[in-house]
Structure formats: structure tokens, C-alpha cells
Amino acid sequence: MKSYSEWKALSETLKLQGQAYINGQFQPAISGETFPSINPATEQLLVDVASCDTADVDLAVASARSAFKSGVWAEMHPRQRKQIMLKWADLIEAHQDEFALLDTLDMGKSISEMVNIDMPDAIDCYRWTAESIDKVYGEIAPTGNDTLAMIHHEPVGVVGAITPWNYPMLMVSWKIAPAIAAGNSVVLKPSEKSPLSALRLAELATEAGIPDGVLNVLPGFGHTAGKALALHMDVNVLAFTGSTRVAGMLMGYAGESNMKRVWLEAGGKSPNLVFVDCDIEKAAAGAANAIFGNQGEVCIACSRLYVEKSIKQEFIAALLESAKRFQPGDPLDPATTMGPMVDGTQLATVERYIRSAQEEGGDVIFGGLPDYKEGEGFFAKPTIVDNANNDMTFVKEEIFGPVLAVCEFETEAEAIELANDSEYGLGAAVWTQDISRAHRVSRKIESGMVWVNTWGEGDSTVPFGGVKASGNGRDKSLHALEKYTDVKNVLIRL
Ligand code: NAD
Numbered sequence: 284m285k286s287y288s289e290w291k292a293l294s295e296t297l298k299l300q301g302q303a304y305i306n307g308q309f310q311p312a313i314s315g316e317t318f319p320s321i322n323p324a325t326e327q328l329l330v331d332v333a334s335c336d337t338a339d340v341d342l343a344v345a346s347a348r349s350a351f352k353s354g355v356w357a358e359m360h361p362r363q364r365k366q367i368m369l370k371w372a373d374l375i376e377a378h379q380d381e382f383a384l385l386d387t388l389d390m391g392k393s394i395s396e397m398v399n400i401d402m403p404d405a406i407d408c409y410r411w412t413a414e415s416i417d418k419v420y421g422e423i424a425p426t427g428n429d430t431l432a433m434i435h436h437e438p439v440g441v442v443g444a445i446t447p448w449n450y451p452m453l454m455v456s457w458k459i460a461p462a463i464a465a466g467n468s469v470v471l472k473p474s475e476k477s478p479l480s481a482l483r484l485a486e487l488a489t490e491a492g493i494p495d496g497v498l499n500v501l502p503g504f505g506h507t508a509g510k511a512l513a514l515h516m517d518v519n520v521l522a523f524t525g526s527t528r529v530a531g532m533l534m535g536y537a538g539e540s541n542m543k544r545v546w547l548e549a550g551g552k553s554p555n556l557v558f559v560d561c562d563i564e565k566a567a568a569g570a571a572n573a574i575f576g577n578q579g580e581v582c583i584a585c586s587r588l589y590v591e592k593s594i595k596q597e598f599i600a601a602l603l604e605s606a607k608r609f610q611p612g613d614p615l616d617p618a619t620t621m622g623p624m625v626d627g628t629q630l631a632t633v634e635r636y637i638r639s640a641q642e643e644g645g646d647v648i649f650g651g652l653p654d655y656k657e658g659e660g661f662f663a664k665p666t667i668v669d670n671a672n673n674d675m676t677f678v679k680e681e682i683f684g685p686v687l688a689v690c691e692f693e694t695e696a697e698a699i700e701l702a703n704d705s706e707y708g709l710g711a712a713v714w715t716q717d718i719s720r721a722h723r724v725s726r727k728i729e730s731g732m733v734w735v736n737t738w739g740e741g742d743s744t745v746p747f748g749g750v751k752a753s754g755n756g757r758d759k760s761l762h763a764l765e766k767y768t769d770v771k772n773v774l775i776r777l
Contacts, residue, residue, distance in 0.1 A: 285380070287616040290394055294384050294615060301332035301478070303339055303502060304485040306346040307495030312503070313338040318475065323391040323623040324614055324660040332478055335503035340470070340511040343499040347441045347468035348517055350496030357438050357466035361417040368413030368464060371491035376406045378487065385480040386451045391622035391661070392577060393614045397452075404742070405456040408759070411743035412460040415761060424772070431775045436768040438466035439544070440519040443512040445505070445533070446481075447525045448474035448625055449580040449683075455481045457747070457758040458522045463488075463497060465767040470499045470518070472509050474525075476625050478502035505529060514540045522766060524548040524582075527681075527707070527752045546756035546766045548582070548748055550681045551709030554702035555585035555738070556724065558695070558715040559594050565736065566714035567601035570687070573712060573738040575609035575665045578621050579685035580629070582753075583710035583732070583739055587678055589701050592691045599648070599669065599689065606649050609685070611662040623660040624684060630661040633684035640668045640677040645688070673704050681707070695720065699727045709749035712738045731757070 285293070301320060302309040310333075311317075317331035333339075351357055356364065375382065382405075383397035392401070424432035444458040455473055462469050473481040478500075485500045501508050509529075513521055513536035521543050523533055530549040537545045555573055557566050573585035590598050614622030624630040630653055637652055650666030663685055671678050671688035678688045692698040702711060710732040713724050725733040731749040734740060741747065746757035756766050 284395070284398060284617050287618070290384065290615045290617070293380065294388060297381065297384055297388070299330035299479060300482050300486070301330040301502065302482070303333045303335050303343075304482055304498075304500040305339070305343045306499065307489050309482075309486075312336065313342070318504070320389060320479065321626070322388050323625055326658050326660060329388055330479070332475075332502045334507070335472075335501040336507040337511040339501050339503070340508055340515060343470045343501055344441060344512075344515050344517050346496040347470050347499055350494055351438070351440050351468040355494040356468065356497045364464070364466070365413050365416040367492040368409060368416065368460075371488055371493065372406055372409035372413060374487045374491055375409060375484070378483070379406070382452055382480050382483065385483060386477065387614045387622070389479045390448050390451060390477040390625045391614050393619045393622045395617045395619070396577060401450060401452050405452045407743050408453070408456045408460050412464045412763075415764065416464050419761065419764065426774070429777055431777055433773045435771045435773065436764070437771050439767055439769050440467060441517060442467045442469045442767055443515065443518040443521045444469055444471045445509050445512065445521070445523045445525065446471065446473050448477035449577065449582070451477035451480050454524045455484065457763070458524070459484070459498060461763040462522065462767040463493065465764050467767050468497045470501060470512060472501050472503060472512055475502065475504050510536065513537065516541045518543050520544045520546065520767060522546045524758075526550050530754060547754035548756070548758060549752060549754040550707060551582045551584070551749060551753050552587060552679070552681050552705050552707045553583050553585045553710040553712070553730070554587045554589060554705070555712040556698045556702055556714065557588065557590045557594070557598060558698070558713070558717070558720065559591045560716045560720070561714035562716065562736070563594065563598055563601050567598060568605045569712065569714065569738050570602055571605035571609065574687040575606065575621060575685045576739075578624055578663065580625065580683055581739075584683075585710070585712050585738060586682060586687060587705075588687055588689050589692050589698055590689065591698070592693050595691050602667065603649055606665055606667060609665045611664065621665065621685065623662045625661070627661055629684065630655060630663055633663045633682060633686060636677040636680070636682045636684070636686055637666055637668070640671065640675060640686070640688070643675045643677070645669065645671045645675060645677070650685070673701055679705070695724065699724060703727075703729045706752040707749070708751035709753035710734065710739075
């Protein structure tokens with residue numbers, strides 16, 4: 284790992300590109316409009332970024348459609364497509380410091396998280412998905428001897444992808460790698476708060492040999508570029524990660540336009556259940572990591588902590604000790620464990636929920652309201668609020684910041700009931716040494732993912748996604764390919 288001064292020096296030499304990437308080339312928005320990309324740790328301008336809208340979306344979708352129809356990628360031999368995607372992964376790896384810096388500067392994530400988590404996971408996503416290209420088979424249906432029914436998995440055509448800012452590299456990679464591996468063309472609209480790494484990814488795709496038009500990247504705002512993409516009549520599938528509010532809007536846009544298939548990875552308010560028979564030190568370290576890692580800007584953040592009453596005081600003492608590890612600082616310093624919030628709006632949201640927690644009877648036992656000073660970055664404090672319950676606003680709603688609600692329970696049934704008492708169903712953690720309880724509880728939890736005696740783990744082999752208002756479909760694993768393929772049945776009478 285490079286030192287603080289090395290990262291700072293490197294950040295000053297970094298080339299920042301803010302233009303749209305369409306048909307294998309950078310270009311300004313057709314309107315000529317731009318918006319500023321701001322470093323949330325310093326509030327300084329990084330670069331002006333193309334503000335794409337409907338006209339750019341039309342151009343990018345036409346380029347994607349033309350590439351798809353030509354068969355230049357979709358019909359290329361699978362082995363060759365695999366080799367190109369593997370080369371893309373190699374190029375990303377060769378430039379991993381640059382990508383780590385781009386996301387750290389753009390959205391404030393600590394450089395050590397980028398180097399240790401986001402980059403290895405993103406590179407693995409491209410390699411693993413590339414390897415799937417020549418290993419996924421079709422099926423023969425058991426129709427009887429007088430017919431032959433073959434089930435093919437075909438690319439859908441043009442995929443529109445809309446992604447958030449909290450893990451820019453990873454969220455983009457989880458969409459575009461399987462969509463492109465399956466043979467589709469993609470128009471990606473990254474978050475306006477973190478577009479820079481996606482643009483560089485597209486440039487490297489071309490360098491690796493992915494044909495022009497197969498990956499187009501349009502930076503721009505949700506209500507302009509995002510909405511135009513979602514309403515477009517020539518987009519076959521929309522793959523989204525972001526808030527539940529916008530996810531609902533996208534379903535409406537699909538209905539209003541061409542009934543494109545919509546895959547949604549939406550918000551969360553994940554529970555963390557700590558039982559009397561857990562390893563308290565490990566559970567406390569896990570609970571702190573699950574809410575303060577990445578400044579709490581994590582969809583699977585376990586923001587609702589339920590602790591069995593008989594161990595609550597002992598557990599809180601261990602939790603407070605673990606929480607000390609998370610202190611906001613310059614995200615370019617490898618020793619920093621928490622960067623700033625992505626922008627002033629997100630910081631204001633955190634502040635509003637801490638106030639609401641206090642007004643509704645919660646006790647702040649760690650951290651508290653931010654001490655914001657203009658021009659010095661949007662830093663929040665890791666905050667723990669005790670004596671919380673499911674009726675409080677900050678326990679019900681997603682905050683997307685480093686604010687932990689501590690609640691208690693007395694029985695296993697009550698713990699499950701409290702955990703499931705949420706509109707969301709993304710992730711959950713369970714801490715227990717009792718193997719039977721681990722199975723019993725994880726079966727009853729309403730969520731797409733359950734971690735037992737850990738939190739957030741899972742490489743490219745495991746699916747990621749939620750139920751209820753947390754969405755549908757799965758990123759990662761072979762299940763991700765299902766989102767970007769159509770099933771075709773060809774039946775021959777023999
Ligand atoms: P957001 O919903 O505000 O924005 C997500 C994307 O949608 C952005 O690119 C944005 O520009 C675009 N968008 C906004 N309005 C739009 C519109 N009207 N039409 C089309 N596109 C529009 O979410 P965010 O603030 O970027 O990200 C935070 C949210 O993402 C949280 O709720 C978090 O839980 C969720 N998230 C979920 C997962 C998951 O896998 N389930 C992963 C990461 C983040």
C-alpha cells in the first residue's frame with residue numbers, strides 16, 4: 284500500500300475525463316452543458332462533467348443498437364469474447380491505483396477500502412463473468428422422442444444501466460460485466476455524484492477490444508439522462524441500483540413506454556441480531572463494521588441492531604470499543620477508516636435523522652451531530668443511539684449514513700418479528716454459536732441475504748440482492764446472467 288504522501292502526489296497528476304463516451308469516443312453533451320464534480324473531502328472542483336440528456340441518450344441507444352444488430356460482439360465466438368473481457372480485467376488491474384483514486388476523490392470513500400475491497404472485487408467480477416461466457420449451456424426439454432425442444436439463452440439487445448454513487452466501481456461492474464458477457468450492448472448512466480471511474484472503464488473496454496457501441500457511458504442527472512433512458516422505446520432491459528423511491532419510478536417509466544424488463548437493486552434497513560450465545564467481541568466488531576464501514580453509505584448497512592436483553596450492557600461496552608476504530612479523516616490517508624459523506628445533502632440527511640432520533644426518545648451514546656465547517660468537507664461522526672425501537676422514524680427509514688439504532692429483545696421469536704418489521708428485505712446478520720438457531724433464524728428472516736457470524740462477505744460466486752421494497756433480481760453469480768438473457772424455445776418435430 285502506498286503512503287499518504289504518495290497517494291496525494293499521485294492524485295495531483297491524475298488525468299480527469301468528464302466527457303460522455305459514445306460509440307468508442309469521448310464527446311461533450313450535445314447541449315454543451317456541464318455540471319461540476321466536487322471532491323467531498325475538500326469541496327473543491329475536480330472536473331466539469333458532460334450533462335447528458337435526451338438527445339445524448341438517443342444517440343447512445345442508437346449506437347448500442349447498431350453494434351448489437353451488426354453481431355460484431357453478440358455473434359463473436361464465445362472464446363474470443365472471453366479473451367477480450369479477460370484483457371479488459373487485466374487492464375483494469377494494471378490501472379487499479381488510478382481507479383482507486385478516481386472513486387476516492389469523486390465520492391469520498393477511503394483509499395484503503397478502495398484498494399482492499401472495491402478494486403479486487405471489481406476485477407474479480409470481470410474475470411469471473413468472462414469465464415462464464417464459454418461455460419454456460421442451454422437445455423433440452425424432456426418432450427418425448429418425436430420432438431426436440433432446445434432452450435437457448437439469448438442476449439436481450441440493449442441494456443440500460445443506472446447506478447448509484449456509494450460503490451461506483453463495484454455497482455457499475457456488477458451491471459456491465461454480466462450484461463456485456465451475455466452479448467448485449469449497454470448504455471450506462473452512472474450517478475451524477477460519481478461518474479469518473481465509469482468513463483475510464485469504458486475507455487479501457489475499447490483498448491481491450493470491445494467493439495465501439497457495445498459500452499456507452501452517459502454522465503448526467505437522473506431526471507434527465509436517467510429518465511430518458513428508462514423511457515426509451517429501444518431499450519430492452521433496465522438494470523438499476525439505487526433508492527426504492529427511484530426504483531418505483533422506473534417501474535412506472537417501463538409501463539409508460541415499451542414494458543422493458545426492470546431489474547431493481549434498491550434500498551435497505553438491514554437488521555443485526557445479537558443472541559446471548561454469540562462471541563461478544565466478534566459480534567461487536569462486526570456490528571461496528573456493518574454500520575460505519577464506507578461511512579454507513581452501504582445498502583446492506585446493518586443500521587438496526589437488536590441485542591438480547593441479558594447481554595445488552597456487556598455488548599454495548601464492546602461495541603463502543605469497536606466503534607472507536609472509525610474516525611473521519613482525509614480519505615487519501617491509508618490510515619483513515621471513514622471519509623466524508625458524498626455531499627452536503629447527504630450530511631444534512633444524517634444530521635436530520637440524529638435530531639429526529641433524539642426528539643423521539645433515543646439516547647446518543649457515541650458521536651452525535653456533525654461539526655460542519657464550510658469548505659472543510661462533509662464529515663459526519665459515527666453515531667450510536669441507544670434505547671431505540673421500531674416505532675421511531677430513524678429506525679424505520681433508510682438513512683444511508685453512519686447512524687446505528689440499538690434496540691433490545693427477549694426471545695428468539697421476538698427478534699425475528701422485529702427484524703422482519705420493515706418495508707425492506709435486503710440483508711441481515713445473525714450472531715450466535717448455536718448452529719440450530721443459526722439455521723432456524725436465517726430461514727425465517729425476510730431478506731435476500733443473511734450472514735451468520737459475519738457481515739457483507741461474498742465474492743463473485745454468490746448472488747446479491749433483496750426482497751420486498753429492496754428489489755428483485757440478483758447481481759453477481761450466474762443468476763446475474765439471467766437478467767440479461769431471454770429464454771427461447773425452439774421445437775422441432777422429428
Ligand atoms: P438514487 O435512487 O437517488 O439514484 C440512483 C441512480 O438513479 C442515479 O444514477 C440517479 O441519477 C438515477 N436517478 C435518479 N432519479 C432518476 C429518475 N427519475 N429516473 C431515472 N434515473 C434516476 O440513489 P443514490 O442516492 O444514488 O444511491 C443510494 C441508494 O442506493 C440507497 O437507497 C441504497 O440503499 C441503494 N443501493 C442499493 C444497492 C443494492 O444492491 N440493493 C446497492 C447500493 C446502493
